[in-house]
Amino acid sequence: MEPIFQALVAAVASFSAISLLFLAVLLLCRRRSPKPPPPFLSMSLSIAPSRPAAHGEESFTFDPSLPHVSLSDLAAATENFSPGRILGDGGFGFVYKAILPSGAPVAVKRLSPDLARFQGFREFRAEMETIGHIRHPNLARLLGYCAAGPDRLLIYEFLPGGSLDQRIHDPDPDPPLSWSARLRVLRGVASGLAFLHEDCRPSIIHRDIKASNVLLDGDLDARIADFGLARMLETSQSHVSTLEAAGTLGYMAPEYREGVTTASAKGDVYSFGALAVEILTGRRPSWPVKGDDGVEMGMVKWARRAVVAGRGMEILDPLINKEGVMDAEVMAVLVVAYRCTDEVPKSRPSMGMVVKHLNNL
Structure with missing residues (x-):
């Protein structure tokens, strides 16, 4: 029995030694384990998104x-x-x-x-x-x-001056827009369009320039609205994305009416020209006008005939106080509108050129 007892004691001693060694290793590993992240790092994982x-x-x-x-x-x-x-x-x-x-x-x-x-x-x-x-x-x-x-x-x-459409076509304006105010509005619209076409990357084509999309602030400075709803025209050396033609009757470029389905900056230029005639004459582009021969025609065509005949002051909005208004200045603006509404898109100026012409008046 003595040899058996000795073997049993030896086995228990060996088991105890191995257990103690395992516990020591476990404690050492726990001491060396990385600490949990500090509270501010944990919180960074639950920051609310920028769009609630x-x-x-x-x-x-x-x-x-x-x-x-x-x-x-x-x-x-x-x-x-x-x-x-x-x-x-x-x-x-x-x-x-x-x-x-x-x-x-x-x-x-x-x-x-x-x-x-x-x-x-x-x-x-x-x-x-x-x-x-x-x-x-x-x-x-x-x-x-x-x-x-x-x-x-x-x-x-919010712009307290309302829309340009309201200010031009209000049957009882108080007061009506003066010549200098209308010229300032035209310069502002031209400057905004030139920025969209020539300074934005990618360029932005508005597609629906009209009086109701021009807003006025308290000083009657113009702000173009709704440009954010036109799709951006991405251009590169290898690709030009197509942009669906759109617009409003009277302001719409003739190539759109004839079936061209791709919008371009030149379409905006035409709409600006129609808007310029509207601002100067006080007439809506969508309403026909009777010519001297009694034949009805579109407002743009009627104004272009007046430019050729040199009758700028005759078609000026009768609500404008003409005192101090120079015929040469009126004709210069109408000539800009004439060029912008050319039937051939390539013949129309860029909005950058329009800005230079208007600022030189």
Whole structure:
């Protein structure tokens, strides 16, 4: 029995030694294991996204002074998009005056739900983020957007001067736009378009230049609106993307009416020329005008005939106080409009050239 007892003691001793060695190694490894990350690093993993979202809703603001707004905020700020809040309308939807909870007035454009069917949300977001960072004195600033399902709302700065359409065609303007104010508006629109065409990368084609898309601030300086809804024209040495032609009757370039389906900067130039005639004459481009022979024709054609005949002062808006207005200056502006509305797109000047001509007056 003694040899067996000795063997048992030896086995127990060996097991104890091995166990102690294993525990020592385990403690050493625990001491050397990395510490958990400090609290601020753990918190960084749960930072809220820049576009707070709820129930599929997404919003984003480009102006630090504008707080986060939701679809419900904008609905309340417009009295549930009340007709009494409508500032204007266009091919893309209605514009409403909104008063935010902070008391700040903004303009909210509610896009037509049909647009959501033709443009994916990612594409919409990318375009809005690009355009939201564009800044120019003659472009209406996009402050942010809110989107949920088919609802897409754009938040613009509110401009107290209203639209150029309202100021020109108000049956009882108080006061009517003076010649100098109209010339300043024309210079502003030309400058904004030149920036979109020649300074933005990629270039931006507006596609719907008209009086209702020109807004006025308190000093009657012009701001082009809705340029953010035109698709950007990407150009490179190897590729020119196609941009669907669009526009409004009376302002639309003749090549679009004749079936050309690709928009271009020259189409915007034509629309600017029609707008220039409208500003000078006070007549709507979509309304026919009777010529001296009693035959009705489009406003642009009627004005072009007057330019050729040298009758600029005769077609000037009768609401303009003509005291101090020089015939040569009126004719110079009409000549710019004449060149912009040339039937041949290649013969039209660039908007950069138009800016130079108008600034030299």
